Amino acid sequence: MSQRHDVLINGCGPVGLTAALLLARLGHSVAITERHHEIYPLPRAIAFDHEVARILNLLGLTDAIAPLVAEPGIYQWRNQHNELLFELDWVGAASLSGFAASYLFSQPQLEAVLNRAAQDHRLITIHRGVDVTGFTQNDDGVVVTGRSADGAAVSLHGRWLIGADGANSVIRQAIGGTLVDLGFTADWLVVDVLPRPGASLPLDDDLMLQVCDPARPTTVVSGGPGRRRWEFMALAGETLDSLNSADRAWDLLAPWGVGPDNAVLERHAVYTFRGAIADIWRQGRVFLAGDAAHLTPPFAGQGLCAGFRDALALAWRLDLALRGNASPALLDSYQSERKDHAQAWIFNAIELGKVICVLDPAAAAQRDAGMKAAREAGLAPPSSGILPRLGPGLHLADDHGGTLAAGGAVTWRGAQGHFDDVVGSGFVLIARGADPQLSPQSAALLADLGGIAVGLGTATGADERDGAYTRWLDDLGADTALIRPDFYVFGARSGPGAADALVSELASFLAQ
């Protein structure tokens, strides 16, 4: 194990695997260390959003995951009297990214796809059965140390290290970071159920329910095609241990018409849902990503999504660093941008949790009355979704910088498909009505970053098939936008010279 890799990653969970695949796609060698020999089998994420769908598409995995995902149907919140508190219709819901708004899936199945892709990649080496204990770093690189299952000492050399090693991250501890509690905890039993062959489960697969019953707050959702998930909140006096058994899961499933006759208990586990964020995300050549950096209660289905965004945010930065641009601004902006963004989702999930996890009947009645009144008044429901902005960093500090950019279907040189597939990705300078006019200097700067410049609706440019980019540029009130490799906006401008100005401002940011 003396070979030196471009990037070392501790943790072969979904975030470590995604970071590895994104870096390998850009031509960098990656070694992953993982203490477990197998993929983590217990129930965890069941929903990912359009940004994650776009990242998986970037990795060429859209077809591989297609049989494993379902689009959500109707999401209802009901109280203990079965009264509707609000309803969200997700059927056919589109998104800014050009993919469905949300996808339902089973995390171990997604991890299996990511794991297979990583195993098959010539630039990725996975060292399973290695328990990492620490690292050292100097100006030149990082050495990760640990022990293999037979007790042998292991050391791996790399230029950069990503700690994607989950909630109890040893890398976070080693950089002196701590998780800052954001003020929410709740204990829940999580149960995944499959119908017995020939049997069907009582609830329609398309229906997702949040049962706001103070006697037992309960969530019922699809866990991807053919699978259903129940989540039961622990009541006062109930311990996680007392909930964590198959018998207890069957007891709680029985009122739902689910039992051993018609169902197989695939997995169950108890969790303390909490909101927390690391105070330090980077030290020198070492970064944190995924649950190592942030913990999100699952009520918004966003913890893993945040980890995917971390992976992409790191991949393009480390790509630039490995190609000779490791400017302090580039590296520091990872934490300043991602921390604010992840925290916005954590607070959103906490707000949902505070509404869902009410055990006091009087408080529940008050909540119900408020929600019913809001519904009658046509007000937006509490989980209608947010699109947070990145924190300060490598983007212009105006109305557009750090917001999520659009993605959509185009025709380009005779090929039709999502922009990322038929035109490309990376730094993308996009202008409507005319091909971006760049000076030779700006064209060379953009080319040096591997960027592309594309006109919309021009003879040599891309033709929109769904109008996504025009709608988005209209919303921005701009004609030209520079999009970063993580699909967030560097800046947007109008008028002559807009393209040159954006490229030269990007170059100034990268030189800091």
Ligand SMILES: Cc1cc2nc3c(=O)[nH]c(=O)nc-3n(C[C@H](O)[C@H](O)[C@H](O)COP(=O)(O)OP(=O)(O)OC[C@H]3O[C@@H](n4cnc5c(N)ncnc54)[C@H](O)[C@@H]3O)c2cc1C
């Ligand atoms: C019940 C539940 C429901 C959820 N629902 C959703 C949802 O619907 N949508 C969503 O986006 N998110 C959801 N999440 C969150 C999501 O599951 C996590 O955010 C995600 O699994 C984090 O991935 P990760 O790769 O960062 O960490 P992990 O999956 O925890 O992987 C970390 C890996 O690092 C390894 N490791 C740790 N320490 C070491 C060491 N010292 N040496 C070697 N290896 C080490 C571990 O063995 C592990 O394999 C949910 C979570 C739970 C619990």
